[in-house]
Amino acid sequence: MKADAVGRARERLASAQARLTDLQSAKDYVSTSRYWYEFLLASNGVFNVLEQGAKGSNKSKAWFGNKKHERRSDSLLRYLHQARHVDEHGLGPVTELEKPKVVLVEDGKPIAAVENMVGNKGIFRNLEDQPMDPKKISEMRIYRETAKLIPVFNRGVRYDPPTEHMGSKIEGPEPMTVAVAKLMVQYLEPMVAEAETLGQ
Numbered sequence: 001m002k003a004d005a006v007g008r009a010r011e012r013l014a015s016a017q018a019r020l021t022d023l024q025s026a027k028d029y030v031s032t033s034r035y036w037y038e039f040l041l042a043s044n045g046v047f048n049v050l051e052q053g054a055k056g057s058n059k060s061k062a063w064f065g066n067k068k069h070e071r072r073s074d075s076l077l078r079y080l081h082q083a084r085h086v087d088e089h090g091l092g093p094v095t096e097l098e099k100p101k102v103v104l105v106e107d108g109k110p111i112a113a114v115e116n117m118v119g120n121k122g123i124f125r126n127l128e129d130q131p132m133d134p135k136k137i138s139e140m141r142i143y144r145e146t147a148k149l150i151p152v153f154n155r156g157v158r159y160d161p162p163t164e165h166m167g168s169k170i171e172g173p174e175p176m177t178v179a180v181a182k183l184m185v186q187y188l189e190p191m192v193a194e195a196e197t198l199g200q
Contacts, residue, residue, distance in 0.1 A: 001063075002056070006053065009049045012046045019036075019042055028146075032147035036094070036095055036147055050064060051064055075162040077184075092153060093150065099116050100143060101115045101142075105138055106132075148176065
């Protein structure tokens with residue numbers, strides 16, 4: 001692996017980490033969608049420079065071939081790759097506005113939500129088949145306006161937002177942009193460290 005490629009990959013990784021921090025503190029759709037676009041560029045840039053840096057070394061090429069296979073087979077890695085391609089080279093959107101919402105939680109599980117909120121009004125929706133028992137509500141989660149991940153289309157193929165990564169479900173109270181970006185950064189950090197061990 002060429003040393004300058006590892007150096008550039010570290011720069012791209014630092015940009016992705018910074019955009020993750022920005023996504024975590026973004027307070028509206030416009031900011032979130034801008035940071036998401038920048039995150040897509042930075043995170044995919046790590047793959048791009050390491051692919052170039054692997055050329056000329058059979059060991060590095062084989063290593064990167066495995067990473068490329070993971071990107072094709074893992075739903076999160078594949079989605080981010082295709083979303084970046086659509087955002088950079090196409091005209092279709094990669095996010096939509098998700099209005100503020102309140103989620104009612106029972107024993108750690110979301111059971112109802114007030115969605116599409118404008119001011120203090122919204123639409124109530126049961127998330128379970130059984131009617132909600134207000135006495136069992138243990139938590140109320142308030143979500144601000146954010147960017148919602150949507151399916152992207154590239155060359156006639158649809159790529160849905162990921163629901164799992166490396167066999168584990170993506171879940172939790174964070175907006176999907178944050179949850180997905182966090183998992184991608186956690187994937188890229190050891191990837192760049194491994195690339196450094198392949199130095200020529």
